[in-house]
Amino acid sequence: MISLKNIDKTYVSGSVETPALRGISLEIQEGEFVAIIGPSGSGKSTLMNIIGMLDTPTAGIYVFDGQDVSTLSDDELATIRSHKIGFVFQSFNLLPRTNVERNVVLPLVYSEEPDALRNGTVHTALIAAGLPEDQWGKLSNQLSGGQMQRVAIARALVNDPRLILADEPTGNLDTKTSEVILQTFERLNRQDHRTIILITHEPYIAARADRIIRMQDGKIVEDSKTQKSVKAAHYV
Ligand SMILES: Nc1ncnc2c1ncn2[C@@H]1O[C@H](COP(=O)(O)OP(=O)(O)OP(=O)(O)O)[C@@H](O)[C@H]1O
Ligand SMILES: [Mg+2]
Numbered sequence: 001m002i003s004l005k006n007i008d009k010t011y012v013s014g015s016v017e018t019p020a021l022r023g024i025s026l027e028i029q030e031g032e033f034v035a036i037i038g039p040s041g042s043g044k045s046t047l048m049n050i051i052g053m054l055d056t057p058t059a060g061i062y063v064f065d066g067q068d069v070s071t072l073s074d075d076e077l078a079t080i081r082s083h084k085i086g087f088v089f090q091s092f093n094l095l096p097r098t099n100v101e102r103n104v105v106l107p108l109v110y111s112e113e114p115d116a117l118r119n120g121t122v123h124t125a126l127i128a129a130g131l132p133e134d135q136w137g138k139l140s141n142q143l144s145g146g147q148m149q150r151v152a153i154a155r156a157l158v159n160d161p162r163l164i165l166a167d168e169p170t171g172n173l174d175t176k177t178s179e180v181i182l183q184t185f186e187r188l189n190r191q192d193h194r195t196i197i198l199i200t201h202e203p204y205i206a207a208r209a210d211r212i213i214r215m216q217d218g219k220i221v222e223d224s225k226t227q228k229s230v231k232a233a234h235y236v
Contacts, residue, residue, distance in 0.1 A: 001163065001195055002028040002051060007060035009046050009218075020046040021057070022218040030162065033189040033196045035206035038215030044199045045167055047215070051197065052085055052165045053077045082107060086156030086164045090171035092148040094140040094155075100126070103140055104154045121158060128192075129154035130184050146177035153184060164188060166198045170205060182208055 009021040020043045028034055036044050049055040050062065053069060062069040064080065072080070086107075094103045104122045105113050116122050126136060131150040140148065149169060156164055166185065170178035182205060188194045198209065206212050207226055214222035 001030040001065060002026070003061075003063040004051075005061040005063075007047075007050065007057045007062060009043070009050060009055070010058045020218055021050070024060070024218075024220060026213070026220065026223075028195065028197065030195055031189070031193050032211060033186070033209045034198070034211045034213060035209035036197065036199045036213045036215060037201065037203070037206050038221075042215040043218040044215055046218075048165050048167055048197065048199060052087060053081055082109070083159055084162050086159060086161035088149070088152050088156045088164065088166040088169045090168035092145075092152045092172075094148055094151055097139050097141055099139055100131070100136050100143075100151050100154075103151050104158050106155055107159055116158065122154075125154040125157040126151075128157050128184075128188070130180065144177075145173050146180065149173060149177075149181055150184070153181070157188070161194065163195045163197070166196065168199050168201065170200065170202070178202075178205070 004024050004026045007021055007024040007026075008019070011018040011020055024043075024047060036047065038044055046055070050057050053064075056070070065084070069077070095106065101117060101122050104125055105116050108116050123136075126133075129150045131147060131154060135143065135147055140151065143151065149172075153169075156166075164185070169185075170181050173181060185196055185198060186208065189196045196209075198205075200206050208228065209226060210228060211223070211225050213220055
């Protein structure tokens with residue numbers, strides 16, 4: 001699904017150059033659950049933004065679903081993003097003082113919104129994200145952090161994406177709420193077979209993925225299967 005070859009990313013502001021990614025090569029297959037870990041500033045978010053086509057590499061080749069991403073127009077990139085990729089962030093990024101349904105329907109283009117609200121697409125996403133129905137009528141600022149993250153996950157699911165990119169999705173949540181959110185990601189991977197790439201600082205969260213990629217100074221310094229994936233393979 002994802003193939004990166006010798007990807008570099010250097011941020012330039014004025015005369016200052018910051019090399020954020022240095023020679024990243026990586027393959028991720030459809031259906032994998034991958035955790036990315038590493039110190040602050042090691043390039044995790046930069047890598048995720050490139051995978052999500054929110055940013056472009058300075059050098060290297062990125063092939064997504066067999067297509068060289070560098071050859072795609074902005075419109076084509078936007079189409080791939082809106083049909084195949086769902087994003088979840090640490091800070092939820094909900095529209096303030098806006099109700100739950102409006103927040104979830106947001107990634108859809110205007111012409112698709114009325115249908116999604118009418119035919120239950122939005123409610124299906126909210127159910128999949130685990131937000132109880134009695135919370136659906138609230139405004140975003142009337143929810144707890146865990147509930148806000150469930151709305152954000154529903155928003156990421158509303159397009160029925162095959163790839164979910166989550167940048168520290170439990171970073172602002174307590175341990176118990178993090179566990180519920182983590183179980184949601186596990187279900188989206190194991191039951192729905194969605195590919196998940198999740199950035200985390202917590203080793204115990206990374207251990208729940210099939211594979212852990214460790215970054216340092218813009219490079220991948222470790223890429224290993226977890227015990228979890230070994231067990232899963234054994235029982236298949
Ligand atoms: N827009 C930008 N302009 C300039 N430099 C940037 C920009 N975004 C990131 N950087 C730099 O690129 C490097 C990698 O940043 P990145 O955000 O990818 O790290 P990270 O691993 O996600 O860190 P954290 O765990 O703190 O979120 C850092 O040195 C950072 O300062
Ligand atoms: Mg980051």
